[in-house]
Amino acid sequence: MHREPRLDRFNDNVLAKYQVYNSIFLTLPYSDIRKTGALLPLFQEICETGFNNNENPSQIVDLFFEKYGENPSEEEKVDLLFRFIQYIERQVVLFDAIEDASFSIVNNMDGRGTLRSVKEEAEAKQKVGELKDYLKRFNVRPTLTAHPTQFYPGTVLGIITDLDKAIQKNDLVKIRQLLAQLGKTPFFKKEKPTPYDEAVNLIWYFENVFYQSASKIHNYIQQNIFDGEDIGNQVVNLGFWPGGDRDGNPFVTTEITLRVAKRLRRTILLNYYRDIRKLKRRLTFREVHELMTEIEKGLYDSAISKSGSIKLTLEDFKSKLLKIKSILIEKHQSLFIEEVDDMLNKVHLFGYHFATLDIRQDSSIHEEVLAEISKLNPELIPSNYNDLNDDEQIKILSNVKGKLDPEEMEEGMMKATISSMFAMQEIQEKSGELGANRYIISNCGSVQGVLQPFAFLKMTGWEKPSVDVVPLFETVPDLQDAHNVMEKLYTNPVYKDHLKRRGNKQTIMLGFSDGTKDGGYLMANWSIYKAKESLTKISREYGIKVVFFDGRGGPPARGGGKTHQFYASLGPTIENEEIHLTVQGQTISSNFGTKDSCTYNLEQLLSSGVSNEIFSNGKNVLKDDDRKTMTELAEISYETYTNFKKHPRFIPYLEKMSTLKYYAKTNIGSRPSKRNQSAELNLSDLRAIPFVGSWSQLKQNVPGFFGVGTAMEKLEKNGEFAKVKQLYDNSEFFRTLLENSMMSLTKSFFPLTAYMKNDEEFGEFWQLIHEEFERTKKMLLKVTGYNVLMQNQPAGRASIQARERIVLPLLTIQQHALRQVQELSKNPENAGKELETFEKMVTRSLYGNINASRNSA
CATH class of the missing domain: 3.20.20 (TIM Barrel)
Known part of the structure; x- marks a missing residue:
């Protein structure tokens, strides 16, 4: 269907459109937006040239005001920087919506790793029997968690969904309207969400995306692989953590757990009710129509019941549908039988629970x-x-x-x-x-x-x-x-x-x-x-x-990255009949945010299990030599990382030079940012999200690569690099690890913090990180034979580069504000309101950076 290379499809359908729609956004008729929109591209340019010329973030900001400001007061400067932050956040949303809208064009929906290609491969290799047998046992369970790795309020998610539709139709009037709405919609919350708020936000994905995608996959397997017979297995089921995850979250109470379960139940009942109403307009035949009316009433009464009591039991619901099905077969030439089967499959998949809490x-x-x-x-x-x-x-x-x-x-x-x-x-x-x-x-x-x-x-x-x-x-x-x-x-x-x-x-x-x-x-x-x-x-x-x-989290540093490749690489020594994984934050919206992306990524996960079990032919078995090499690399890397963690500057660097302490102020999650409330920062109490997130905001992504370069270089110095190369060639597991590490490196940008190398306290520590980054990059290019990082994923690389370019001014502002905070903190009694302003600037710039790293999935 899509003949041109994926990178070209990305450039034509995402980048080109972003430039067009962004220019509409720049010219919206709001005075503050118009002025900001005119100045932001100029600031962007100064950021890019400034970092090329080794200037620090504060010099870049000063240079911008010198060149384009009309003698602004300090207040006016601060005001414009805040407006830039708001503006860039909305550019990130626009980019998200365009990527969502172009998903099915950029990704081949019938290509490798989709159910259609799995079915065709099984037919070609005469393994349809094995495939059926496996699908009777296998399932995928994505479990949505509310871990705060993304911040979009529900109102903004709604705008992204509507923009996605308008962009697909290229409806310029609607797009302009939605961009205007986006310009006026607040992005951050004054108060932290409760765990119940988080649950409601995420149930939106179940109600509007997973409900359709999971049943579509189930129907496809039933009709095209099982020839209409019942599979006898939930190939996809859903898990849920908000409202049940008490770990380190004192705000999750029993009352909230029960409320969330009730909300899940009510949502699935309403979804069934809507479907039954639609189906009832078709099933107007004698005997059938009466049964449909009974089902409709039972579902409605159960959904609105204040006490949560069920008026139509699940067994009763199923048996009425089965009765309808047999009447249609016997008396009505099987009219609309597929729609009834679809309904039965949904009930089989989601029951009255929708997802397991x-x-x-x-x-x-x-x-x-x-x-x-x-x-x-x-x-x-x-x-x-x-x-x-x-x-x-x-x-x-x-x-x-x-x-x-x-x-x-x-x-x-x-x-x-x-x-x-x-x-x-x-x-x-x-x-x-x-x-x-x-x-x-x-x-x-x-x-x-x-x-x-x-x-x-x-x-x-x-x-x-x-x-x-x-x-x-x-x-x-x-x-x-x-x-x-x-x-x-x-x-x-x-x-x-x-x-x-x-x-x-x-x-x-x-x-x-x-x-x-x-x-x-x-x-x-x-x-x-x-x-x-x-x-x-x-x-x-x-x-x-x-x-x-x-x-597994979103970015590679939290076990994320290309998840399906990871599962396909595991081999027969690891049980892999069910794939259960946590999905959170930006990974939910990027991998499962629309019906297209959700269907595609669920199919990729399903096919990874299938290919590991049925098509691998022993390819993913680790040989003894390769195991030794892997163990050696892991041990050297562990020692390198452990020494790094013990460095006396490790914790102070995170506290003073990163955005770590600002995570607690962002109100993006109901959970505290560390398990223990002591004043002293202790690494073991620190949550993985603020830990990884702080490195990501510094554009240093340490957890995704530190120790990898040293480990490979040590073997190279011992004249044993051929062993690393052999491991890379033989092991899909190792290849996937290195590819995900490359993603972490691609998202790093050391010129942003290069000013730190002259810092009296942290200069040597910054140098240590930078050297490991350069070492890892060099060794990864050597083992892969690539000229540039992520050479084998040009569209993914282009997407990261586009996002990094959008947020560069935001990162520059954040680093400038952090530098001001460090300076003002030396004499806090004289700093007053100014210190508060710059701290707020750091916190506000966190949002856009967190949201922009969405394709870390």
Whole structure:
């Protein structure tokens, strides 16, 4: 369909359109916009030339006012810089909308990795039987999380959606109108959102995008691969964290958990209701029409019920649809049968829960709760519990008898934790078991870590809890020990019985972002790979099907990057029948923000599992030599990164020279930016998002590359570079890692902070980072044979460059403001209002930068 190369399609359909629509935006008839719009391109040019001439951000800002200002006062300068920030934010939105509108043109919707190409490849290789067998077992579960890696209020998301449609139709009148609306719509919130607000914002994607895309995929598989037969499997299902993720978020309460579950239920009921109304206009035949009226009324009454009571049970809904289907076949020549099948598939996929609401809490909180229970209820947990050895503790947790009543507890962590488990029971009663059936334990590193919440579930009187207890292994030592922890659980008679009731399936979560923060890029990814191998091996030995749930973020530094390539590269030693992953922030809007991009990316994930299992022919098996090389690289990289982290300037640099402390002021997420509220900054308490985000705002992207260059260079100096090259040629896993690292490097821009090399306190530290950047770039180009980074992804590279160009003035303003803050902080008593103004400027410029890094997905 699209004959020209992808880069040309990108240039013609995204870049060229952006230039046209941006020029409309520049000439909107608002005096402040017109003036800003005229000056911004001039400022952009001065930024570009200034950095080429090694000038610092403040010199660039001064030069601009000297050249184009008419002797402005300090107040006028500040005012214009704030207007530039607002303006650039809206340019980012415009670029997003144009990329969304052109998605199906730039990406080949029937090309490699889509279901159509998978089906054709299976036919060509005579593997249709294997493909069908695999699709009966396989599923993909994207789990939306509210982690604050993007900031767009709902009003702006609505404008992006409308702009996307108007751009597809090239409706200039409408586009102009929407750009005018965008110019007047506020972008930032005065108050932090509540977890319920976050949930409502994200449910919008379920209601308007996933509902259609997931069922479209399911229908395609049923009709084109299974010839209309029932697949007997939910190939796509959905997960949800806002309202259930308590880890480090004191604002998530049991009441909010129940409200979010109710909102999910109400949303899916209304979606069904709208579809049934449409279908009812077609199904006007005798016997059928009456049944449709009953369904319509039952759905409507259930959706508007204040108490949340269900007037039409899910079983009743399904059986009425099946009855309608058989009447259509018997008496009405199967008219509109496909529409009824579509409806049945949706009900099968989303039930009354829409998405599974996961509950998550940190293991340290569970320990606090346990200590409190042993103090108040020694008959449940003996008061000398902490003095006992591991085996004795495990025995007590496994055989808990007795019941707790949250009503009798004082407000606090114990009550919150136990009542969240009662909430899971309530949600299951109203929305079905899939409404909330997973309890995730962050920072889990021991058998007790898994058994504590398991014991709490029993203490709610839930003798046989229909809940999967999911450990989340995050740090490098925890990942290395994970298989030992699981083996002890698999041999524990009580837990073994529990797993049997759960279909002998164990979900295990692995944390990429905290792993990277702890161990650096190569070590984190390699540790997770090896942990998956040893967990797969031990689970298979005990007849347990292990499901890996990956806590992958947006950028490569948080486990993101080209996700489907990553899954396709895993090989047979890693269980890969279900792909569960977290999706957050800008990754939601960039990968799943429209029906086209959502369908395409879900299909890519599905096909990655298929190609890994059915088409790989042993290509993705790591040979022993390559494993040794990978281990060697990871260890050198780990040592390099660990020494870097221990550098006495590491924490002070982040505190003084980056935007770290401003993350807490942005009001983009309900969760505090660190787990512990102590004044002293401690790296282990620091959330991965502000950590990675701060490096990204500095345009240094350290977590995505630090240690990679040193590791490869060391082998080169030992005359062993051929081993690295061989690993790169043989291993798709290693290639994917390096490609994602290249993305981090492509988004780095050291001229922005080059002024720091002359800083008395941090000059040497900046130099250290810059040298590792240059080293990694050089080694990556050498091993890949490329002339430029991301040479194999020209359209992706062009998209990053376009976005980086849009935000360069914003970054310049942010760095200028940070420099002013540092200067004014030397004498805070004389700084007064000025210090406050520049701090506000740093915070405001965070938004646009966060949103612009959307294609880090």
